[in-house]
Amino acid sequence: xxxxxxxxxxxxxxxxxxxxxxxxxxxxxxxxxxxxxxxxxxxxxxxxxxxxxxxxxxxxxxxxxxxxxxxxxxxxxxxxxxxxxxxxxxxxxxxxxxxxxxxxxxxxxxxxxxxxxxxxxxxxxxxxxxxxxxxxxxxxxxxxxxxxxxxxxxxxxxxxxxxxxxxxxxxxxxxxxxxxxxxxxxxxxxxxxxxxxxxxxxxxxxxxxxxxxxxxxxxxxxxxxxxxxxxxxxxxxxxxxxxx
Numbered sequence: 001x002x003x004x005x006x007x008x009x010x011x012x013x014x015x016x017x018x019x020x021x022x023x024x025x026x027x028x029x030x031x032x033x034x035x036x037x038x039x040x041x042x043x044x045x046x047x048x049x050x051x052x053x054x055x056x057x058x059x060x061x062x063x064x065x066x067x068x069x070x071x072x073x074x075x076x077x078x079x080x081x082x083x084x085x086x087x088x089x090x091x092x093x094x095x096x097x098x099x100x101x102x103x104x105x106x107x108x109x110x111x112x113x114x115x116x117x118x119x120x121x122x123x124x125x126x127x128x129x130x131x132x133x134x135x136x137x138x139x140x141x142x143x144x145x146x147x148x149x150x151x152x153x154x155x156x157x158x159x160x161x162x163x164x165x166x167x168x169x170x171x172x173x174x175x176x177x178x179x180x181x182x183x184x185x186x187x188x189x190x191x192x193x194x195x196x197x198x199x200x201x202x203x204x205x206x207x208x209x210x211x212x213x214x215x216x217x218x219x220x221x222x223x224x225x226x227x228x229x230x231x232x233x234x235x236x237x238x239x240x241x242x243x244x
Contacts, residue, residue, distance in 0.1 A: 007225065008081040010034045010074065012064050012121065013091030015042035018140060018187060021214035022088055022221045027055035029222055034077040036062030037091070064091045064117030070124040084128055086225055089121040089162075090140040096151040107154045114158035118165060126169075129177050134229065136178040138221055139166045143185045143239060159183075163235075170234060178232040180224040185239030187212045210240045 009026050013019035015037035027033045027050040035043045035057060043059035050057035058080050062073045077084050093113045095106040118139055129135025144152055145159035163181055170179040188211045216238065224233040 005030070007031045007085035008034065008077060008083055009086040009088060009225065010036065010077050010084060010125070011088040011090060012036045012062060012117065013140075014046065014059070015039040018184070018214045018217045018221075019088070019090040020046060021218035022090065023050065023057070025215065025218040025222050026225065027057055028053070029226070030055075031086075031225070032056040032081055033058075034073075034080065035059040036064075036073050038063060062091075064089075064120055065112040067120045067123060070117075070120040074124040074128065078128060083132055084125055084135065086136040086138060087121050087125045088138045088140070088221060089118045090138075091117050092140065092158075094155050096155060098151050099153055110154055110158050114155070115161045115165075118162055122165070122169060126177065133176055135176070136180070136225065137166070137169065138180045138182060138224055140217075140221075141166075141181050141183045143183055143237065145181070145183050146237070167234075170232070175232075178229075180221075180233045181235045182217065182220050182224070183235065183237045184212055184217045184220075186210070187217055188214050210242050212238065212240050 009031045011019050011023050011033060014023050014035035019037065023033050023035055023046055033050065033056065035047060037043055038061065040059070040061040047057035047059045060073050060076045063069045074084060091113055093110055095103070095109065097103045097106065122137065125135065139162050141162040142159040144156040145163045148156045166179050166181045173179065220236045220238055224236065227233055
């Protein structure tokens with residue numbers, strides 16, 4: 001397995017929130033970050049900041065729901081750096097609503113981004129990691145992968161799925177590919193902006209009154225990435241200290 005301290009780290013959903021914070025933190029630690037998200041203009045700004053601070057950053061527009069696009073993203077990183085050490089599957093959406101609201105298109109969107117996006121990341125990068133003989137997936141789930149609350153049934157289901165997929169991958173990997181699940185509680189991000197249901201949106205105002213800074217979740221990701229190759233941090237669960 002690779003003992004490199006300077007790693008090539010691919011980050012999805014890097015245009016805001018946890019992904020943005022993780023890019024800054026990992027680049028500051030000396031890693032070469034490759035940024036992916038739909039909003040290329042934000043990626044360009046983030047990459048410019050990292051480079052101005054002396055770090056290494058490349059970026060490519062990415063739709064995680066498109067397997068071919070994810071494969072192209074991984075190949076872009078390989079062409080730039082010769083290898084892929086870590087994939088941070090962070091992209092996610094959270095349009096909460098009660099089931100009787102019947103917002104099926106929003107359910108489908110969560111399934112596509114939150115579950116298929118992670119599977120596409122695995123499908124795109126795992127063959128290369130197998131060829132290399134090492135690699136690391138960091139899959140961002142949620143405390144919603146440990147509990148279910150009203151309006152969040154589908155969202156929680158997608159995050160339970162991320163945990164299950166991650167554990168299956170860990171068991172199948174034989175130690176060559178490490179797998180970490182990072183499950184943050186409520187975190188400062190744009191996730192709640194996608195909520196269209198008025199009742200769910202109102203409930204989130206109070207729920208998000210106490211939130212983790214995205215930088216705190218980035219620290220958890222950086223901790224897992226920094227461990228020596230014989231150490232696999234399987235799961236990190238973190239919440240605000242003043243939590244419900």
